[in-house]
Amino acid sequence: MTDTNLSKKYQDFLSTEQFADTEAKHFILDVQEVYLSDNRPWVIGYSGGKDSTAVLILIYLALLDLPKAKRHKQVFVVASDTLVETPVVVDHITKSLDAIQLGAIRDELPITTHKVIPDTKQTFWVNLLGKGYPAPTRQFRWCTERLKIDPVSDFIKDKVSKYDEVIVILGSRSQESQSRAQVIARHKITGTRLARHTTLTNAFIYTPIDTWSVEDVWKIIKDLDEYDAPWGASNYGLWLLYLGSSQGECPMVIDESTPSCGNSRFGCWTCTVVTKDRAMESLIESGDDWMEPLLKFRNMLAETGVVENKNTFRNHKRRTGRVSYKWATKGQDITDERGHIPGPYWLSYRKKWLKELLEIEKTLNEKGHSIELITKPELHAIRKEWLTDPNEPDWEDSLPQLYRSVYNADLDWVYDDNVNFDKHDAEILKELGEEHGVDAEMIMKLIEVENSMAGLSQRRGIFNKLESVLKQDWGSYEEILDKHSKYQSKKDFDIHADRIKKLDDAVSQLEKLDREFN
Known part of the structure; x- marks a missing residue:
C-alpha cells in the first residue's frame, strides 16, 4: 500500500484500525493477493445486509488501491430478489446496486452489478397461489431452492460456461453461522484461501471476513467515512434497519447449508418458516406501519399451516390425484390406520387470497407506496396453473375477471380456443354425473385426455393415460376413505381395475382385427 490510490482518510483508517485482532490493511493485502493470483472472475454475493456490505467495502477498497493496469478481471456483484422481499429492503438493495455501479464507473473499477430473480414458474406466488x-x-421449506439458490446458481453457471471457473465471494463469518463455517472448512483447498463450492463444479468460495466479529463488521460500515461507503452512498439507512433489532440478515444463499432467513429483516415478508415475523413487527413499530396489511396477510398464511387447520384449507388429494397417507413406522402393521397427508390448497382459497393480495397492492399504491406485490408474468402463470389444475381445473377461467374486479382493467390475456370446458359445460357434466352416479371431474379428465390426442396419427399411450385418470381417487374424502377401507393395502388399491382390464381386452381385440384386415 505504498503507492496507494486510496484517499488519506481511508489510509488512516486502515493503518489504525484492527479487525479480528489483526491490522486492517492485512485484509486489504489478502484480498489483493487472491485477486491477482489468477484470471478467474469474482462473483460477490450481495444481500444488502451488514455482512455482504462489509465484504463489498473491503473488496472495493482493495481494488481501488490497485493500479488500473492490475485491475485485470471482472467482479460481478449479484443480488437475489425473490420478488417477495421485505419492501423497505427491496428499495435499499436497488438503490445500493445503482450507487455501486455508478461508483465503479467513476473510479474505473471492473465491477458490474446484477439482480437475479426466480424463473416465473418457480416464484413464491406461482407455487402457492398457482399450484x-x-x-x-x-x-x-420448498421456497429456498426455487427462490434463492437456483437463480444465483444459474448466474454462476453462466459465468462458469464463459470463463471456465469463477470465485464466489461471500460475507460468511464463523460467528454468524457455525454450520456454514464448518461446511466451508470441510471443502477448504489446502494452501489457499479458497474452498470448493459444495454443489457447483468449477466454482470456488472465498470468505475474506470469516474471522470478523459483528463489531468489526459495523466498524468498517460506520467508521470508515461516517457511514459513507467508498462508492458514494450512505450506509446510515442500513444502520437504521438494524437499529433496535436483534434480528440478523438473510445471507446470499448458494446452497442448502445456508441458514433460514426466518425472522430476518433481509428475508421475505411472506416467510412462514418462523412462527412470528418479529422483524416485520419491529419495522412496523419503528414507523413503517404502512406494511401492516402485509404482516396480516403473512400471518393468515401462517395460520393455514397449523395442524388443526390443514384439512380446512387443503384438498384431501395430492396433485397426483391420489389420497396419500404417512409411511408406516417401524413395527407398525401396514393395515393400521395411518395419518392422512393433505394436498394443495383448495382453489377457492387461492382465488380469495389472490384477490386480497391485489387489493392490498392497489391500496398501497393509492396511498403513495410504489410497490408491486405480484408481477404480471406471475399472474399469467397462475392463470395457466388454475386452468390445468390436476384436481380442480378452473373451467370458469376466473383470473381475468378477478383481476378486473380489483383494477377495473385487463391484462393482455391469451385465450385458448382449445380449452375443453367452460362453466356451462361443467354444470351439464355435473348434472349428468349425479344422474348416472359417476364423478363429473373424472369424465372431464377423460375427455381432456381424448382431446389432447385428437388428430394425432399415432395415438399410442392413450390407454395408459386413460388408465392413469381412472386410477386416481374420485369423490369426497369420506367416499374415498370408504372405498379404501374395503382393501387391505391402501397403496395398491385400484377400484377401476376391472374396468381397465375390459378396456385393455377390447383394445387388444381391435388391434387383432386391424391386423387381420390390413
Missing part, C-alpha cells in the same frame, strides 16, 4: 403449495414450514 396450491402450502405455506413453507421448517419441515417443508
Whole structure:
C-alpha cells in the first residue's frame, strides 16, 4: 500500500484500525493477493445486509488501491430478489446496486452489478397461489431452492460456461453461522484461501471476513467515512434497519447449508418458516406501519399451516390425484390406520387470497407506496396453473375477471380456443354425473385426455393415460376413505381395475382385427 490510490482518510483508517485482532490493511493485502493470483472472475454475493456490505467495502477498497493496469478481471456483484422481499429492503438493495455501479464507473473499477430473480414458474406466488403449495414450514421449506439458490446458481453457471471457473465471494463469518463455517472448512483447498463450492463444479468460495466479529463488521460500515461507503452512498439507512433489532440478515444463499432467513429483516415478508415475523413487527413499530396489511396477510398464511387447520384449507388429494397417507413406522402393521397427508390448497382459497393480495397492492399504491406485490408474468402463470389444475381445473377461467374486479382493467390475456370446458359445460357434466352416479371431474379428465390426442396419427399411450385418470381417487374424502377401507393395502388399491382390464381386452381385440384386415 505504498503507492496507494486510496484517499488519506481511508489510509488512516486502515493503518489504525484492527479487525479480528489483526491490522486492517492485512485484509486489504489478502484480498489483493487472491485477486491477482489468477484470471478467474469474482462473483460477490450481495444481500444488502451488514455482512455482504462489509465484504463489498473491503473488496472495493482493495481494488481501488490497485493500479488500473492490475485491475485485470471482472467482479460481478449479484443480488437475489425473490420478488417477495421485505419492501423497505427491496428499495435499499436497488438503490445500493445503482450507487455501486455508478461508483465503479467513476473510479474505473471492473465491477458490474446484477439482480437475479426466480424463473416465473418457480416464484413464491406461482407455487402457492398457482399450484396450491402450502405455506413453507421448517419441515417443508420448498421456497429456498426455487427462490434463492437456483437463480444465483444459474448466474454462476453462466459465468462458469464463459470463463471456465469463477470465485464466489461471500460475507460468511464463523460467528454468524457455525454450520456454514464448518461446511466451508470441510471443502477448504489446502494452501489457499479458497474452498470448493459444495454443489457447483468449477466454482470456488472465498470468505475474506470469516474471522470478523459483528463489531468489526459495523466498524468498517460506520467508521470508515461516517457511514459513507467508498462508492458514494450512505450506509446510515442500513444502520437504521438494524437499529433496535436483534434480528440478523438473510445471507446470499448458494446452497442448502445456508441458514433460514426466518425472522430476518433481509428475508421475505411472506416467510412462514418462523412462527412470528418479529422483524416485520419491529419495522412496523419503528414507523413503517404502512406494511401492516402485509404482516396480516403473512400471518393468515401462517395460520393455514397449523395442524388443526390443514384439512380446512387443503384438498384431501395430492396433485397426483391420489389420497396419500404417512409411511408406516417401524413395527407398525401396514393395515393400521395411518395419518392422512393433505394436498394443495383448495382453489377457492387461492382465488380469495389472490384477490386480497391485489387489493392490498392497489391500496398501497393509492396511498403513495410504489410497490408491486405480484408481477404480471406471475399472474399469467397462475392463470395457466388454475386452468390445468390436476384436481380442480378452473373451467370458469376466473383470473381475468378477478383481476378486473380489483383494477377495473385487463391484462393482455391469451385465450385458448382449445380449452375443453367452460362453466356451462361443467354444470351439464355435473348434472349428468349425479344422474348416472359417476364423478363429473373424472369424465372431464377423460375427455381432456381424448382431446389432447385428437388428430394425432399415432395415438399410442392413450390407454395408459386413460388408465392413469381412472386410477386416481374420485369423490369426497369420506367416499374415498370408504372405498379404501374395503382393501387391505391402501397403496395398491385400484377400484377401476376391472374396468381397465375390459378396456385393455377390447383394445387388444381391435388391434387383432386391424391386423387381420390390413
